[in-house]
Amino acid sequence: MKAELKPTAVWDLPVRLFHWLLVALILVAWLSAGKSMTVHSLAGYSVIALVVFRLWWGLVGSSTARFSSFVRGPRAILSYLRHMGERTPGQSPGHNPVGAISVLALLALVLIQTSTGLFSVDVDGLESGPLSAWVSFDMGRQFAHIHEFAFRILQVLVGVHIAAILYYAIWKRENLVGPMITGRRRFSSPVTSLGSVPVWRLIVGIAISLGLALAIARGFRV
């Protein structure tokens, strides 16, 4: 067995904060749905801000956060799948080519979940998303149905996500959760650590995401 090296930085703080805040806020949106519309929408707007930030960070963030570093073509995906059953932990930082598909699917579904909520109207027209005035009542109801259906798909995807993490932990003996909390992981051969990212990129990302979420919450009214 090879000796393990010192822990290397694999996830930056914005990615980790994004992830755990996303989990917490989706939980709040779920628990408040149909009970408190104020809490539900606040959690939902915050999720929008988080996902907008993550899309920005996927373009300008540190190496493992970037879409260009983990979104791979069919050849890389197939090659990864061929070795996925091996009982050895992976030796490269960041999302693997198959995990990348689930990351994109989760982000897309969370976007569908939140954007359909914005146009949703409940059955008596009292609880509505901030953009529901842009559509007819019937259309608003359609959005509400898609909103509910999207959540069922999201639950399935999250189930698969957690099952995959358990598979890595139990079968491949690779703890993925620890690095998503601490940001660091040990490897048995040297890997490139995360480089630093200029702080202005973080500030611009926060400004864009908060600005957009606020504008949406106000229905784009000044």
Ligand code: HEM
């Ligand atoms: C990830 C974030 C979100 C999740 C997980 C979520 C989940 C849900 C769920 C499960 C329901 C169905 C509740 C029931 O059974 O009665 C619901 C209803 C609703 N949600 Fe969301 N939602 C989210 C974001 C939003 C956002 C951003 C808005 C817009 C402010 C919104 C507006 C609504 C409305 C108006 C309803 C009521 C629809 C009806 O009664 O048919 N949601 N949401």
Ligand code: HEM
């Ligand atoms: C609402 C539930 C959840 C959603 C929507 C979700 C979504 C995501 C997303 C979008 C990523 C990609 C992170 C990024 O690059 O920004 C991710 C990664 C990850 N998530 Fe979750 N997640 C959820 C629940 C959980 C839970 C409960 C756990 C722990 C048991 C977990 C553990 C992880 C880990 C370890 C990674 C990194 C995987 C890797 O190393 O490639 N997630 N998740």
